[in-house]
Amino acid sequence: MKKTMLLSAVLLVLGTFLALWPKIVMADKPDHSSLGNRVICPVSGKAFNITGELEKSAYIYKGKTYYFCCPMCKKPFEANPEKYLKEEAKEEVYQYIKDAEERIKQADWSKMETTIVELSEFSFSPKDLIFKMGVPYKLEIKNTGSIKHYFVSEKFYKAIATRKVQSNSDGEIKAPYFKAIEVFPGRSLDLYFIPVLKGTYDLKCTIKGHAEKGMIGTISIE
Helix, strand or coil: CHHHHHHHHHHHHHHHHHHHHHHHHHHCCCCHHHCCCEEECCCCCCEEECCHHHHHCCEEECCEEECCCCHHHHHHHHHCHHHHHHHHHHHHHHCCCCCHHHHHHHCCHHHCEEEEEEEECCEEECCEEEECCCCCEEEEEEECCCCCEEEECHHHHCCEEEEEEEECCCEEECCCCCCCEEECCCCEEEEEEEECCCEEEEEECCCCCCCCCCCEEEEEEC
């Protein structure tokens, strides 16, 4: 009797495992649709494109696939995923391109492209800006209006490697990223940067009433 009960229990466990086995196998395989996407390593914070080799070293944790810029980053993540996910959560609001300084140094600024955007009452011209990933740019932000305006696109600022914001008459400011750029009437500021993360980001003037009057646009990185 005991042998029969034990055998039944073993068969039940084995049957359950075999029923779930295809799902378990599938869960261990990364989705190949991610190949070529640009992601951020949860350990180093570096942005990189997913290659075939890097895709093979992907790690699935709690149903989410994580990719690493190198094999050395995967090992500590496997040992303690929550450590890096907590750090990632803390930085989520303030995240920016962590290897921006390296990108800025390696860029050939002699091949820099210049784009001009004009701010006025109440519009951006052009309304939709497009930049190419990896190309150094100088964005001239000119206020041709009679009152001050803001050039605000927080997610865009976090998707670029920022070199500096410069005033041709007052000097320059260097920071990992900016939340907003304010330009007074008749003045201009130059933003030097390298687009890193593909996407389309909202652009607006945050002065009360300006966006409602049409001072909105988009910034795309292709």
